[in-house]
Structures are given as C-alpha cells and as structure tokens.
C-alpha cells in the first residue's frame with residue numbers, strides 16, 4: 460500500500476479548480492508542488508520501459524509514444540486494445556507505480572469528490588510537435604465508477620472534452636505544465652482527445668508534452 464504523507468490541505472494555497480462538465484474538473488497547477496519528484500520517477504520508468512509508438516488494431520502507428528507503470532499497462536497492437544501485466548517489449552512486469560504518482564492521482568481525485576481512487580494503471584503519453592490523440596472513450600477498464608485522472612507536464616496542449624456520442628461538439632481546454640483534469644461519474648465515458656501539438660519548449664521536458672493518465676483498470 461502506498462504512503463499518504465502529504466494531505467491536500469498541507470499543500471498550501473491550492474490551485475484553482477473549475478468544473479468543466481458534470482463530474483469533470485480542471486485543477487490548474489495541481490502537480491506543480493511535486494514536479495521534481497514526478498519527473499525523476501518518470502525518468503526511471505522510461506529507462507526501464509522505454510516509450511514506443513504502438514500500432515492500432517487497424518494498422519496505424521500512433522503519433523503519441525507510450526509506456527506504462529502500475530500493475531496493469533494499456534497496450535494496442537493488431538490484436539486490439541487491452542491491459543497487460545507485462546511489457547510486451549521486455550517480457551517483464553510494467554515498472555511499479557511510484558508513490559509520487561499514486562499520491563498525486565489519489566489527492567487530485569479527492570479534490571474533485573472521488574474519495575477512494577486507487578489507480579492500478581498509469582499510461583504515460585509523450586507528444587512531440589504534431590502528435591495528437593483523436594476523440595475516443597476510455598472504456599477498456601472494468602470499473603467505470605472510478606474516475607480518470609490526467610496530468611499534463613511540459614509544453615501546452617489543447618484538450619477536447621465532448622459528450623457521450625462522438626458527434627457531440629467538444630469543449631476545448633488549454634492545458635499547461637502541472638494541470639490536472641479529472642473526469643468521472645456522468646462524464647466517465649465522454650469522448651475526449653488532444654489537438655495536434657504546436658511546437659514549443661518547456662524547461663522540464665524540452666520539446667515534448669508528457670501526459671500521465673491514471674485509471675483503475677482491473
């Protein structure tokens with residue numbers, strides 16, 4: 460079990476939180492206080508389970524490079540989208556989820572009213588200029604009562620949050636370093652995506668945006 464050594468009320472002035480849709484929130488800067496630890500832990504994960512461009516079931520190579528930590532990791536290949544316990548590249552279990560990741564996700568969920576979120580999967584997405592994620596639903600998880608917690612690091616991106624049908628017009632949110640988006644409840648299965656990344660540079664990540672998507676998958 461992970462340690463809970465920093466409660467949200469001990470973080471000092473909390474960043475602004477806004478409800479962007481029913482049961483969906485943006486908390487600006489929520490990850491900033493712990494960014495140094497998060498980035499160091501991220502480097503370790505990537506050294507063990509490198510970022511890679513996965514193939515979709517339809518045979519397209521994803522523009523976003525991905526890896527995972529936690530007991531379950533999300534993968535895609537010609538066989539489909541699914542969670543695995545092991546990294547298909549190395550044959551080894553995915554790296555353990557660091558305490559810093561677990562605490563961040565757990566506290567962001569509490570901050571938005573989801574009190575017992577303990578993720579078992581963290582998908583790490585790396586976007587370079589031009590990379591994007593088309594509108595999709597996160598629905599490979601077993602339990603939709605748990606929210607998604609999504610952390611943005613590095614260069615800015617435009618996040619889209621739509622409705623329960625693909626054709627619903629999405630709202631657009633500018634996400635910057637340290638922002639956290641949480642969606643659950645009535646929004647858990649809403650379509651969402653990321654617009655093609657514009658060229659930029661950030662001291663923490665260089666030319667890249669990193670996204671950490673926390674889920675209770677199993």
Ligand SMILES: O=C(O)CCC(=O)C(=O)O
Nearest residue numbers: 582584597609653670672
């Ligand atoms: O990069 C993001 O902000 C969203 C990522 C996402 O939706 C996913 O990995 O399923």
Ligand SMILES: [Mn+2]
Nearest residue numbers: 595596597651
């Ligand atoms: Mn998603």
